[in-house]
Amino acid sequence: MAVRPRLRRQFCRTLVRMTSEDSLAAQTAPGNEDLDSPRFARVQGKLLHWFGGNRRDLPWRRSRDPYQILVSEVMLQQTQVDRVLPYYRAFLDRFPTAAALAAAPTADVIRTWSGLGYNRRAVNLQRTARYVVDEEDGVFPRDVDALRRLPGIGPYTAGAIACFAFEQDVAFIDTNMRRVLHRLFVGVDVPAPQVPDRTVIAIAERALPPGLGWDWNQGLIEFGALHCTSRKPACVVCPLQPECRAFPAIQGVLAAARATPRPRREPAFAGSNRFYRGRIIAALRDLPGGVQSSGIDLRSLGPLVRPDFRDEHVPWLSSVIDGLARDGLARIAEECPPYDAGTGEGGGSARVKVRLP
Numbered sequence: 001m002a003v004r005p006r007l008r009r010q011f012c013r014t015l016v017r018m019t020s021e022d023s024l025a026a027q028t029a030p031g032n033e034d035l036d037s038p039r040f041a042r043v044q045g046k047l048l049h050w051f052g053g054n055r056r057d058l059p060w061r062r063s064r065d066p067y068q069i070l071v072s073e074v075m076l077q078q079t080q081v082d083r084v085l086p087y088y089r090a091f092l093d094r095f096p097t098a099a100a101l102a103a104a105p106t107a108d109v110i111r112t113w114s115g116l117g118y119n120r121r122a123v124n125l126q127r128t129a130r131y132v133v134d135e136e137d138g139v140f141p142r143d144v145d146a147l148r149r150l151p152g153i154g155p156y157t158a159g160a161i162a163c164f165a166f167e168q169d170v171a172f173i174d175t176n177m178r179r180v181l182h183r184l185f186v187g188v189d190v191p192a193p194q195v196p197d198r199t200v201i202a203i204a205e206r207a208l209p210p211g212l213g214w215d216w217n218q219g220l221i222e223f224g225a226l227h228c229t230s231r232k233p234a235c236v237v238c239p240l241q242p243e244c245r246a247f248p249a250i251q252g253v254l255a256a257a258r259a260t261p262r263p264r265r266e267p268a269f270a271g272s273n274r275f276y277r278g279r280i281i282a283a284l285r286d287l288p289g290g291v292q293s294s295g296i297d298l299r300s301l302g303p304l305v306r307p308d309f310r311d312e313h314v315p316w317l318s319s320v321i322d323g324l325a326r327d328g329l330a331r332i333a334e335e336c337p338p339y340d341a342g343t344g345e346g347g348g349s350a351r352v353k354v355r356l357p
């Protein structure tokens with residue numbers, strides 16, 4: 001078994017707690033009768049061996065810095081590895097530490113994030129960094145429960161930091177891990193999983209080899225990303241095929257799904273408020289230097305966001321910007337005195353100025 005020899009010391013085994021309901025769910029999972037130790041050991045050995053020979057050399061895999069791990073995990077949410085790589089490097093060049101990120105103007109953070117999408121992730125990331133600097137003396141907590149108390153950190157990210165930065169044996173699941181564990185230990189997962197997430201978490205806990213949490217969790221993620229993919233798992237050449245509960249049925253189910261024409265994706269995004277939020281952020285980001293600090297009024301901003309902009313769109317634009325401001329992505333400054341606001345159609349709103357935070 002090609003497992004790196006570095007992880008042989010006694011790790012603190014931090015486990016996501018199983019409730020009695022979780023235990024029950026695990027016991028009643030379909031075909032659970034052979035979820036015994038030898039089977040788990042076979043799966044562990046084969047998957048770790050596969051990971052040893054197939055792992056990609058990704059920069060966050062070379063790091064044990066919790067801040068760098070956090071940045072990578074936030075960027076990888078809803079974004080492919082290849083797309084993340086240049087942004088990850090540029091972001092860490094610009095903000096190499098949590099302290100640097102915390103001290104930066106939010107507008108700079110949004111600009112550096114520009115092009116990666118889902119700008120709220122950048123603002124939330126800075127919020128987390130500021131909390132760590134202000135409330136934790138700049139030191140990331142090491143255990144899952146403490147990490148989960150940080151703003152913007154959910155169960156997956158807390159588990160990922162505890163495991164990938166501090167090398168603790170923590171069970172957690174993301175989309176890839178969920179798919180692999182479900183197929184191996186439960187069965188076919190399409191069109192929908194047969195068991196709830198708490199059952200998959202319970203399986204993940206059971207499957208985690210003590211002392212090898214880092215390799216195991218990275219291996220699960222990599223195996224789901226490269227081999228046991230959502231639509232085209234490579235079952236024919238899969239080293240885990242003899243252990244897999246989804247094989248061979250999964251191939252037939254996926255072939256049938258591929259043969260069924262999928263409903264055409266409507267470009268519903270264009271024209272939605274989310275679409276215009278992105279346009280507004282881009283317009284604010286690209287304002288000339290002098291205007292960036294003072295902001296731009298809504299009647300001037302409108303045509304930059306939509307070519308058909310008219311005065312009657314001002315209240316709509318104002319409401320979208322209110323949402324951006326609530327999310328920390330825009331800052332509103334009143335240009336007119338309060339007693340003058342609200343006169344005429346969109347008059348008060350139109351005189352409001354907006355800029356990046």
Ligand code: SF4
Pocket residue numbers: 183184227228229233234235236238239240241244245246247250
């Ligand atoms: S046999 Fe197929 S479905 Fe099962 S783990 Fe391997 S690739 Fe995934």
